[in-house]
Amino acid sequence: MNTVEQELQKLRDELNAYNYSYYVLDQKEISDYDFDLKLKTLQELELKHPEYFDPNSPTQRVGGEVTKNFDTIVHEHRMYSLDNSYSKEDLQDWEARVKKMVDGAIQYTCELKYDGASISLTYENGMLVKAVTRGDGFQGDDVTANIKTIKSVPLKLTGDYPPKFDIRGEIVLPFEGFIKMNEERVEIGEEPYRNPRNTASGSLKLQDSAEVAKRPLECLLYNITGSKLNIETQMQSLEKARAWGFKVPDAAKLAHSIDEVLEFVNYWDEHRHNLPYETDGVVVKVNNLQHQEELGYTAKAPRWAMAYKFKAEQVSTKLNSISYQVGRTGAITPVANLEPVELAGTRVKRASLHNADQIEKLDIRVGDEVYVEKGGEIIPKILGVDLTKRPLDSEPTIYITHCPECDTELIRQEGEAQHYCPNYNGCKPQVIGRIQHYISRKAMDIDGLGGETVALLVNEGLISNYADLYELTKEQVIPLERMAEKSAAKLVEGIEQSKNIPFERVLFALGIRYVGETVAKKLAKHYKNIDAIIEASQEELVAVDEIGIKIAESVCLFFASEENIETINRLKAFGVQLQMSEAQLEGQTELLQGDIIVVTGVFEQVSRNELKKLIEDNGGKVSSSISSKTSYIVAGANMGPSKKDKAEKLGVEILSEEEFLRKINF
Ligand code: AMP
Ligand code: ZN
Numbered sequence: 001m002n003t004v005e006q007e008l009q010k011l012r013d014e015l016n017a018y019n020y021s022y023y024v025l026d027q028k029e030i031s032d033y034d035f036d037l038k039l040k041t042l043q044e045l046e047l048k049h050p051e052y053f054d055p056n057s058p059t060q061r062v063g064g065e066v067t068k069n070f071d072t073i074v075h076e077h078r079m080y081s082l083d084n085s086y087s088k089e090d091l092q093d094w095e096a097r098v099k100k101m102v103d104g105a106i107q108y109t110c111e112l113k114y115d116g117a118s119i120s121l122t123y124e125n126g127m128l129v130k131a132v133t134r135g136d137g138f139q140g141d142d143v144t145a146n147i148k149t150i151k152s153v154p155l156k157l158t159g160d161y162p163p164k165f166d167i168r169g170e171i172v173l174p175f176e177g178f179i180k181m182n183e184e185r186v187e188i189g190e191e192p193y194r195n196p197r198n199t200a201s202g203s204l205k206l207q208d209s210a211e212v213a214k215r216p217l218e219c220l221l222y223n224i225t226g227s228k229l230n231i232e233t234q235m236q237s238l239e240k241a242r243a244w245g246f247k248v249p250d251a252a253k254l255a256h257s258i259d260e261v262l263e264f265v266n267y268w269d270e271h272r273h274n275l276p277y278e279t280d281g282v283v284v285k286v287n288n289l290q291h292q293e294e295l296g297y298t299a300k301a302p303r304w305a306m307a308y309k310f311k312a313e314q315v316s317t318k319l320n321s322i323s324y325q326v327g328r329t330g331a332i333t334p335v336a337n338l339e340p341v342e343l344a345g346t347r348v349k350r351a352s353l354h355n356a357d358q359i360e361k362l363d364i365r366v367g368d369e370v371y372v373e374k375g376g377e378i379i380p381k382i383l384g385v386d387l388t389k390r391p392l393d394s395e396p397t398i399y400i401t402h403c404p405e406c407d408t409e410l411i412r413q414e415g416e417a418q419h420y421c422p423n424y425n426g427c428k429p430q431v432i433g434r435i436q437h438y439i440s441r442k443a444m445d446i447d448g449l450g451g452e453t454v455a456l457l458v459n460e461g462l463i464s465n466y467a468d469l470y471e472l473t474k475e476q477v478i479p480l481e482r483m484a485e486k487s488a489a490k491l492v493e494g495i496e497q498s499k500n501i502p503f504e505r506v507l508f509a510l511g512i513r514y515v516g517e518t519v520a521k522k523l524a525k526h527y528k529n530i531d532a533i534i535e536a537s538q539e540e541l542v543a544v545d546e547i548g549i550k551i552a553e554s555v556c557l558f559f560a561s562e563e564n565i566e567t568i569n570r571l572k573a574f575g576v577q578l579q580m581s582e583a584q585l586e587g588q589t590e591l592l593q594g595d596i597i598v599v600t601g602v603f604e605q606v607s608r609n610e611l612k613k614l615i616e617d618n619g620g621k622v623s624s625s626i627s628s629k630t631s632y633i634v635a636g637a638n639m640g641p642s643k644k645d646k647a648e649k650l651g652v653e654i655l656s657e658e659e660f661l662r663k664i665n666f
Pocket of ligand 2: 326406
């Protein structure tokens, strides 16, 4: 191996190890910043030396490969389904069948049944070569490019793995990531995803693997198949998989009787709500693989395994009424108001009805006794109606035709499930929601003004769009509920301060449908000012990196409205940033905001004075002496030994000239 190859190898191994600690062991061993630096170094080195391409390099995890049609792959070992059981008797019957076919004492492994999308991974010589969905069990889709982006899937194994094997598992989306994804979707006016499982399985079929890389998916493994594996029990195979670098949850337990199995079931039935992801039962497997072989398979499922489904947490209660909520984008959401009832440890009073189609499909009527379930969804949902209890005088639900807030006739665009109120400027919840979005933390971040005050200001007729904020006076605000001289002054001052918020955030704050933070940044960077965006045609917008047709249409629609243009002209007149500032255009940034930096040594690419200017231009502070307040040191050649000592003693990080320049994208 020459030195380039060695360096590539070293970086790849290092990054793989960091990924493993973080995503499999949940241990952070390197800062995000340092990780990104190493990854960038590797990317650059790989770019320079394409002859050493490695499909399993950590750089491949960021995705980018686009698959139009997934190849069909025949599973070398079929992916079976599982038989289900629901009671102690079911399990005892199964045990009796097992005991007829094998001799001696039987032990069982109890594992949690993860609710996601099943996947089969093939490894050869320790390298991931294929990832295939279950499909119909005989053949599935090749989704390798997408799976590689999941950081807990090892691309390269460690330890004494067999030369070739398949390993099966479940791709899941933990609740936390799911909720965050939905918050981001709602923020840009998209409908939230319904549940983590469907979102996980939908993710595997995305055409753009870079999109998959952004989703916080995880891969949990539970089964190794292949020949000459040198494994004797299921428990052992879980341990081995863990040792080779796979993420194997540690809930698995050995049971010596069905009673012990039931103990496991009962424990997790109660505690599973604390797990980071969705489970829907327990999988019980005969532990001894020799026994498994003797038992074999039915047409559908192994005889040596049995799923035990947790009882879905379901109750029935009366539907008292249906109300309709209007969101910031005008989307109408029907909500079921229920007779309060206990469900999965919480008191439930409301459930989502999603949209008109859902109500019609289930024929849900006010006065009905409805079944409510809390499954993977965060908000409980209505599964159906107990028709035996339907009152004789019940009438089918007629979906509203007019906005409950402003009485405007609702519209429903082709292909969309949701009804919308088109009264953009006159419908109160839309007006209030839009201003609330404008002032929110990620947008204009207006100090001293909260969502409730916005509603109050609108209801009092003091404002009706976000431009009106800039004309508010202290005298107008003081008489409002819970306002006083001081809070009113703070509010007006906060609004004034928002005139310093940079253009990209103003663009996000405008609340254009589908324009989230990232898209706003892209557009701001590309067009530099609002007028250029207003003038851009749909075709031009689509040509901008990462801007799709849906976003382009929405942007054009927004600026086609004369009222919006007028609002923007007013914002401009008030001095709100509707263009990139000189500083931004000249390369000044806030990349080093809050950093206190010590510069020492001799530099190659820039002079020491240039370096200091760069620090200040990017929002950092230059300090002459090292202390515990120092964020880090930028060291050129010949750093003095006493400075080095001091830095080490205080644990202050030292960056090379190159590392630092990369940090500010120099
Ligand atoms: P079902 O889809 O209800 O027939 O259940 C079978 C599926 O359960 C398998 O295809 C796996 O994807 C999934 N599963 C989840 N957790 C486990 C586990 N610990 N052991 C085996 N299968 C599991
Ligand atoms: Zn309305």
